[in-house]
Amino acid sequence: METQAHNKKQLEDVLVLQTHALNIDDEEEHPPKQEETPPQLFEVEAILKYEFKNKQLLEEAFTHNTYDTENNLSYERLEYIGDAVLNMLITQEHYFLYPNLSPGALTRLRSANVDTEKLARVAIKHELHRYLRHKKPLLEEQINEFTKAISEYPLHSYGLIIAPKTLADIVESAIGAVFIDSDKSFEIVCKVFKRLLEPMIDPNTIEKHPIAELQEYCQKNKVDFKFIDLWEESKSVEVFVNDKFVARGSHGSKKKAQSRAAKSALDLI
């Protein structure tokens, strides 16, 4: 706890210094993303409110394997262990928080809180993606598209939008880096990332997947529905309820086109 308090004090100093530096450049307040100086990795420590003992872990966590092929630096191993740590922490939290939830419901709830889309949202929200060193030419555009798309779905789209995996990766690699740096402390990882993972999806806010929901609706109301696959012709899928056309969904991925069609159908029936 003393070390934590000490770290907190140091981080506050960093933040004060940063604010001070901003004020020298420019008296107006503005978010750091409009700064012209490139993002510095030490700023991640202020975002996480965690100071690394081993700064190389921080560097590794924010380096994509395209960035420095000579030295083979890559976040992938940290992402690998971070994924297991996050999975463990959420599993444990839900287990005790929801003693009456079935394993099936627990699995769906965990998935909504740790899947690619959820973690990609975390990266965007806390601007972690700004610190990723990479040479992936298409990534910026994918991030822009994703950022635009999530505004339509405040919590989760449940498969309707495609999240760039790299965004989720850096959240997991950051978790892995804090885990290793803190000498495998689940407690510290939990303290650091609980805030960043907010808002957590709980049994009240979780939504069903549109296809599952459509199935359930039709079963309950004793109507038939079917998907008509127009993939070859038009990259789209249509939903027919009791043999009548109801909705169409289009997307670069067939699965997502189907989800969109189901979602539109649910909005209409």
Next chain:
Amino acid sequence: METQAHNKKQLEDVLVLQTHALNIDDEEEHPPKQEETPPQLFEVEAILKYEFKNKQLLEEAFTHNTYDTENNLSYERLEYIGDAVLNMLITQEHYFLYPNLSPGALTRLRSANVDTEKLARVAIKHELHRYLRHKKPLLEEQINEFTKAISEYPLHSYGLIIAPKTLADIVESAIGAVFIDSDKSFEIVCKVFKRLLEPMIDPNTIEKHPIAELQEYCQKNKVDFKFIDLWEESKSVEVFVNDKFVARGSHGSKKKAQSRAAKSALDLI
């Protein structure tokens, strides 16, 4: 550590008592599975070398949901958390043990050590399945078939034999039970289950999946291979190398028939 030593002493006492009890009934030595008295759950503590503070957890861990439908007792939630704990422990161990292994290789290695077949083998080896309370009429036969099948593959068949999921489930639920009972101690879970999970599969003993291996072999030796699907006709799959028939595999599952065909082809070419 003191508690552990104390627990160990208590367990030794239990074992001595059991041995003593056996000697009263019958002077000859024989393994407990030939006993006519039904297996008692407390014997699991001797197998695990762990004494539960909360015996209800032990009971829950060894109860299938078919056994006591009135009270809704089932190992499923313990299995759910045990799965995450095991995944975490193996991930962590491999991360530090193999600093040069890629995430892909780490994933394959972890999978071989925690998948259904591996855990089902653990259940059989330590006779944990004898203590499962269930009303699954076909389980005994599945267990017998599995026990026979694994004798052909000392470490792992990598998909060639089907393991009853229930067997793997009870290893995970036992892990979950010890985790909860030990107040979430990864250290204690690790101590209890490391021995039971032996022999661990390592980078030297892991085998590739036969299909991946056949692909690699053919690529390296610049020969073509293809599978001929005879599923509809004969529940089998054939392998042709450079358009010549090499091997056939049959199985109730098409994927496994394909694996078997690949394995036979590898043995022959």
